[in-house]
Amino acid sequence: MNYERLKTFIAVAERKSFSEAAKILFVTQPTITAQVKALEEELDTKLFERTTKKVEMTQSASILLKYAKEIVHLNDVAKKEVLKIEEFMYGDLSIGCSLTIGEYILPEFLKRLKEMYPLINMSVDITNSNNIVEHMKDQLIDVGLVETPIEDPKMIFEPFWEDELLLIAAPDYFSQDEIRISHDLLKSTPLIMREKGSGTRSVLMNHLKDAGISINDLNIVMELGSTEAIKSAVEAGLGVSIISNHAIKKEQKLQLLKAYTIKNVTFNRYFYIAVRKDQVLKSTADVFVEELKKLKREKMKNTLIHLPASNC
Numbered sequence: 197m198n199y200e201r202l203k204t205f206i207a208v209a210e211r212k213s214f215s216e217a218a219k220i221l222f223v224t225q226p227t228i229t230a231q232v233k234a235l236e237e238e239l240d241t242k243l244f245e246r247t248t249k250k251v252e253m254t255q256s257a258s259i260l261l262k263y264a265k266e267i268v269h270l271n272d273v274a275k276k277e278v279l280k281i282e283e284f285m286y287g288d289l290s291i292g293c294s295l296t297i298g299e300y301i302l303p304e305f306l307k308r309l310k311e312m313y314p315l316i317n318m319s320v321d322i323t324n325s326n327n328i329v330e331h332m333k334d335q336l337i338d339v340g341l342v343e344t345p346i347e348d349p350k351m352i353f354e355p356f357w358e359d360e361l362l363l364i365a366a367p368d369y370f371s372q373d374e375i376r377i378s379h380d381l382l383k384s385t386p387l388i389m390r391e392k393g394s395g396t397r398s399v400l401m402n403h404l405k406d407a408g409i410s411i412n413d414l415n416i417v418m419e420l421g422s423t424e425a426i427k428s429a430v431e432a433g434l435g436v437s438i439i440s441n442h443a444i445k446k447e448q449k450l451q452l453l454k455a456y457t458i459k460n461v462t463f464n465r466y467f468y469i470a471v472r473k474d475q476v477l478k479s480t481a482d483v484f485v486e487e488l489k490k491l492k493r494e495k496m497k498n499t500l501i502h503l504p505a506s507n508c
Contacts, residue, residue: 286315292328325395340470343395361463386435
């Protein structure tokens with residue numbers, strides 16, 4: 197059975213939609229229809245019942261789906277093993293990356309990777325963690341880097357980098373007596389937040405909840421989808437925010453922003469590598485993940501950081 201036809205069949209079966217399958221495979225809907233029809237003719241059976249509202253698998257399709265996934269999986273494994281004997285690593289690599297990682301950590305790592313593997317053509321989609329997981333499930337990207345693990349049975353998350361969130365303000369926003377911010381002061385101070393779906397926001401709210409502070413207790417005056425926009429708003433004195441310590445190194449050096457801790461609250465977290473549970477990583481993605489893990493091992497050796505157990 198033809199590999200592309202089977203991939204098309206799996207996409208339609210999982211999405212229960214010819215149009216959605218066309219989107220994730222980057223082809224036209226007539227192409228999807230033609231591929232399914234050719235597979236039906238090859239097997240001499242009907243695979244889908246189509247109405248104006250939905251697509252349902254036939255009994256034959258239900259049987260085929262299991263074997264189609266195994267065939268596609270074995271094909272991907274075989275291709276990957278063959279590529280290992282090539283003298284040079286080359287090919288495309290698509291990465292989904294949350295904003296904090298993409299803006300402040302990934303560039304230096306990509307420079308290192310590009311020097312080692314100049315023939316890998318890398319593209320990076322910088323968006324929030326929820327979008328990355330959805331794009332990975334739709335097979336639009338090969339590997340993701342997110343700020344918080346998301347509960348999803350189709351995904352696996354492995355920590356690779358430690359981070360800490362800090363409260364930031366303009367240098368003269370608080371009085372000189374304020375060294376650590378009290379809960380009452382935090383609740384009354386205008387707060388600028390990342391948008392819903394952001395990994396930073398999710399981690400922040402979980403830690404505040406553990407400290408007995410709910411979102412309703414906070415004086416949220418603005419929600420922004422960019423860390424750079426948040427820093428600019430804070431510099432302008434529009435309020436305070438809580439963001440990654442990696443994002444403010446330059447501003448602290450130039451004394452544009454001041455960082456504070458909050459009494460009895462710590463915002464320690466990890467950044468995570470995200471992959472699909474059933475995914476056979478192509479060779480370029482394998483290299484990317486292995487180099488990230490190598491970076492993690494170097495960091496652990498240098499700083500004696502203890503990372504939580506992986507579920508990979």
